[in-house]
Amino acid sequence: MDKVLIVDDDEQLLLIITEILGRYKSKFEVVPVKSGFEAIRALQEQKYSLVVTDLVMPGINGMVLLSYVTKNFPNIPCIIMTGHGTPELKERLEKKYSYFIQKPFSVTDLGELILSTLGQEQHLLGTMNGVSIPGFLKLVESENMTCICEIQAKDGRTGYLVFQGGVLFNATYGKLNGKKAAVELFKFDRVKIKFRNPPKKEFPRKISSSNAELLKEAGVA
Structure with a gap:
């Protein structure tokens, strides 16, 4: 409940x-x-x-x-x-x-x-299963999406990515947020993703690194 x-x-x-x-x-x-x-x-x-x-x-x-x-x-x-x-x-x-x-x-x-x-x-905008993080990031960027994405690993670990206009603004995972959270989430393999409209109109940008830089740090790229 x-x-x-x-x-x-x-x-x-x-x-x-x-x-x-x-x-x-x-x-x-x-x-x-x-x-x-x-x-x-x-x-x-x-x-x-x-x-x-x-x-x-x-x-x-x-x-x-x-x-x-x-x-x-x-x-x-x-x-x-x-x-x-x-x-x-x-x-x-x-x-x-x-x-x-x-x-x-x-x-x-x-x-x-x-x-x-x-x-x-x-209300979900959509759900994707068995998705690779790099492929998912390309989709969000190409569609200029503004959304909150719940990222769930196969073992149930869950975090959130915040996008505005296709750009990654913030991430949370456990007690981590910002870049550190994003790097940990990018290590997930074949994830389940739920897309939702953001609950707030405006988010401060907490991540300045590019997706490519974050993927490299996560050992994915």
Whole structure:
């Protein structure tokens, strides 16, 4: 079942959200945390399908948390609960993230947005089996694809590659991200690949090396 991480320092609001979203328990499980620090720890310990976060929190705020998720879990979509900030901030966020809900909001509306977001993320653009990494990279580059690709080895090991316009922007594998993760994933042989639309509109580029350079380092080219 999908796990949804809800992050807000307002304990009363968090309690209300958790209680009302309990009606969706057959669809997804809610895990509430009270800080960005707790959220990061939770993400490191369990697999989540979605993060819902407030922006204004003490310590590790929502912006820092969003940056962490984008870098380390590019496959996880985020819903931003906004109640503060300038129009300029909102405009900047809208360029990067797809999902917002304005405070004060109906928790039922939040529940429906969660269902909608989870539904979109589960929609596959395509699946390929027994594919070589070099052949797959040529396909993505030639088609100028923008996508998140789940890469699964024969033994079940799984990582993610993030492409924008056919260019490799980021990779995650276990606790690795960026170039190190990409090199390890490129060592996989005859993989299963699932293509999905990226959950965020914009990704920072964490990999500057070319595919050829990464393949050579992985001992494939």
